[in-house]
Amino acid sequence: MAPRVQEGMLQYWDVYKEKNPNPSELRGLQKEELVLLTHGDSVDKVADGFKVVAQSGNIIAGIANESKKLYGAQFHPEVSLTVNGKMILKNFLYDIAGCSGTFTVENRELQCIQDIKDRVGSSKVLVLLSGGVDSTVCTALLNRALNREQVIAVHIDNGFMRKRESQSVEEALKKLGIQVKVVNAAHSFYNGTTTLPISDEDRTPRKRISKTLNMTTSPEEKRKIIGDTFVKIANEVIGEMNLKPEEVFLAQGTLRPDLIESASLVASGKAEVIKTHHNDTELIRKLREEGKVIEPLKDFHKDEVRVLGRELGLPEELVSRHPFPGPGLAIRVICAEEPYVCKDFPETNNILKIVADFSASVKKPHTLLQRVKACTSEEDQEKLMQITSLHSLNAFLLPIKTVGVQGDCRSYSYVCGISSKDAPHWESLMFLARLIPRMCHNINRVVYVFGPPVKEPPTDVTPTFLTTGVLSTLRQADFEAHNILRESGYAGKISQMPIILTPLHFDRDPLQKQPSCQRSVVIRPFITSDFMTGIAATPGNEVPEEVVLKMVAEIKKIPGISRVMYDLTSKPPGTTEWE
Structure with a gap:
């Protein structure tokens, strides 16, 4: 599978900066900028008269022909995930194209x-x-x-x-x-x-x-x-x-x-x-x-x-x-009759185990460990070592699929769950949520599962359709969560907060073969300015952790709810809604 990268560091070539110390389209920007890269297409050869002005690793991200005032970008300057994208557009529209900004x-x-x-x-x-x-x-x-x-x-x-x-x-x-x-x-x-x-x-x-x-x-x-x-x-x-x-x-x-x-x-x-x-x-x-x-x-x-x-x-x-x-709550209920388990399920689960316990995994050579190393940078591996040596985590696939967007195309695939013995360290979890879909393209969403460590991840589903009882459960969970967010005064800090009902019943003893009859709720606080891309709100940053924990406690009181999860995924790779 060809690698797809959702976001990366945009790096200006030093040689170009030396020859053009103040290139017009890059004026006011740093040597490195965080951008949303486009990897559905790629540039193999640059035309005569053009120079590469930006790259991410070996990927050409920007070209320019200053004499003809022609410029090309292989990233998205128009979205909020490109931190200084507005400045790039402003440089082009005002300084290069000569627009006046009178169209209001x-x-x-x-x-x-x-x-x-x-x-x-x-x-x-x-x-x-x-x-x-x-x-x-x-x-x-x-x-x-x-x-x-x-x-x-x-x-x-x-x-x-x-x-x-x-x-x-x-x-x-x-x-x-x-x-x-x-x-x-x-x-x-x-x-x-x-x-x-x-x-x-x-x-x-x-x-x-x-x-x-x-x-x-x-x-x-x-x-x-x-x-x-x-x-x-x-x-x-x-x-x-x-x-x-x-x-x-x-x-x-x-x-x-x-x-x-x-x-x-x-x-x-x-x-x-x-x-x-x-x-x-x-x-x-x-x-x-x-x-x-x-x-x-x-x-x-x-x-x-x-x-x-x-x-x-x-x-x-x-x-x-x-x-x-x-469509309202209809697309916030993940309906399913049977689990989503394809032939890649066991191997992907093993990769997740290596990632979640990376500090121990590096001591035991394994072919899948080499795959993890091959698609992560040294900086990523150092961060993984640090996180997994400090926190006891486990990561696993959930047998459901949700809609995402990877490489500018639709994806419809697995959700990765993460649980921990310790209290959640949100910065580390957010790092994993960015890293995991980049390594495993069959994963487009990562969630944190509140509560004790998940010893036996669910392998089947609770049959779920858009019935009045199912909708009533989600309606009550949605009401409780939004009520708490409003009362906290942080509703204005969050752009959108879908509450999702999934057909997952955790904490069943597999030996007793208990039927799956409960469902779990996902909280999805989302931050965006363009509603095309965005990031998950980080507890303790955009929203107080105590507000999130209060939502979890109130939702858990609703009959038929097994666990509560928190969606850590940015868009891309996960869409705002789960369906």
């Missing part, structure tokens, strides 16, 4: 309003309103552009909302003067289906009907069913209001990252599907082709939408609200 959010607001007027004319628009910042800003734009009677705001309760969420949404929107029709459609969603392609040897396009939502375990099927059901319910609302479907537009708060991750042609013709967003299913794409979908925010990112919301006069409590996905 206010300009974009006026452009959005004009586009809406031109598209809609005197027709009506049905906007699906979740109550989150994206759909609310979308509705505010529609109300600014059109007459109030043209905008039909509908909040669809899909049965996957948080505790008392729909009631809160309705009350908050009424305070803004937005009259919203609330539709309780939980039954329709639970029993919803979608059409899926059938792979055929002769490549004849055929389709099949999926399982109902409450019986499927596939994350992609979940998202597609939910997206299609939203459209079906919207059409039912149009019928109930005696409107002609051909005269009504469907409006969504779709953002550019949604389209990129769904590999929509609206955003890119080259992107890989990371996950199909509910607002970019095949049915939505068909309506979009017919010109029936209004998406005024499709060129915006989350931080820009928040700025736009403030410009539109929306209250800060709404603008700064933690994102909550359209």
